[in-house]
Amino acid sequence: MNDTLKGIFAAALTPLNSDLSVDHERLVSHCRWLLENGCDGLAVLGTTGEANSFNLAERIGILETLSDAGIPGSALMPGTGSCSIPETVEMTRRAVELGAAGVLMLPPFYYKNVSDEGLFAAYSEVIERVGDDRLKVYLYHFPQMSAVPLSYDLIERLLKRYPDTIAGMKDSSGVFDNMAGAAEKFPGFGVFSGGDDFLLPLLKKGGVGCITAVCNIACNLSAELYQAWQNDDPAAEDLQNKLITVREAAQSYPYSAGLKSLLAHYSGDQGWVTVRPPLVALDETQAADLVGLVAATGHTPPPVG
């Protein structure tokens, strides 16, 4: 079994230029800002980061930019899963080559109601084709978006076959019993909550941290909570409650567009707001409403450059 990654990971947003191409410079700045303000790591190219809206070359380009900019691989858990095995293999291999400490791997998500046998075969093909001992896979369980849930039976089978490779899971199901149950059932398997609401409860049950969208604006708060928990500081409870209120405010609009809108506000730079279709940017009224809702929680993000 592995030493798992742990702590506060941002499901980092991917800033775009007005022509919908990736704004690499802003991306590097944002990633640095996240790491300087409490994040233990960056889950770039996840759902919040609009990964599946980029083609393979764009996704590899993002990883290379971060590597070239000196973002340490030890802090990176990029999303690499796609519908196609060859594409997942190519992306995963590049992530490993660039030193990523882990990869967050969606199952192939086009076909629905597939069997555990088929999902096992898919993950197995990827792991064996990548064929690299450095590969550490975090399974990405997000039934509401992928519509392809990952069962305990599948996890168990994968752990048995690839004990040194299957390192953990991001559970974005919102079902606390599922994530806590996995942490309990599979010792050493690093279970991250995909939601800020369960950070502290999951840590108490043996989970290792969270990987969240809201972290893009609340990294300081999440980190403070994580630190308090590590120090057995009872303030952790209040911090968790505060984080829940920030999350609830942020959830008033779709995450990628809403969080980009908030960063546009905090940075004073409207260049932040662009999302790729099929996502849609907030209009001015929505953006102002969201800023107000988050401000009402009393939360202030670290100063954005």
Next chain:
Amino acid sequence: MNDTLKGIFAAALTPLNSDLSVDHERLVSHCRWLLENGCDGLAVLGTTGEANSFNLAERIGILETLSDAGIPGSALMPGTGSCSIPETVEMTRRAVELGAAGVLMLPPFYYKNVSDEGLFAAYSEVIERVGDDRLKVYLYHFPQMSAVPLSYDLIERLLKRYPDTIAGMKDSSGVFDNMAGAAEKFPGFGVFSGGDDFLLPLLKKGGVGCITAVCNIACNLSAELYQAWQNDDPAAEDLQNKLITVREAAQSYPYSAGLKSLLAHYSGDQGWVTVRPPLVALDETQAADLVGLVAATGHTPPPVG
């Protein structure tokens, strides 16, 4: 408004080698066999053809193979939609260059509960980036698999903006009122049923044909039915009923694996059975059961070489 494609289109299977690579030779033979046995066209690289399990290079390779083999572009409606706009653009552009009479375009299907505004923007970006008057788009409505339904409002908006490009729709929802309603509401918009069960009923309501998985083994029957309907031959009703029984038998197992298993049986070549994970090939018992179920309908496919 366009002259739409029409008639019997096979959602053609993609044969694979044992290492999961595409068996190009067998693919060409199968496509020729379909066209020689009643198909008006080939919707290659759809759901049944496991399109999303291939990377872009593999999908383009399939189109180039068919073109090189002399399969006429006038008979081709390849699937080109993916989660990412740049990838959809590249695939669509290549299809148009190779003379495909139409393309079958899924919406970006990773994000769920997206707005019509976002879907319009996605289709719009693709159409404008391809920027080719020869492009004819058939929208692919398959909510059970893509989990991203296409509304009448979206179709109306796209038709208004791109009247010479938006040519029709494949409706795999299984909801007859949706496909018949679209045929009625949008004159000249070519509505294909995604299921064999609604071929005749939809033709009667102004639809233009069907694009189906079962066509891979029942092209002769579908073509006979379509011909009977064109000739006002009352035998069409009985043929429709027979096609429904064949469809019901074929539906006893997942389509791609089941139909490949049937073609292995009819051709005597077990090389047919391979599918890409997350799909799983039928085991021997299942395969024998499926052969029996289809045989019990009395249907015989044309001789498979």
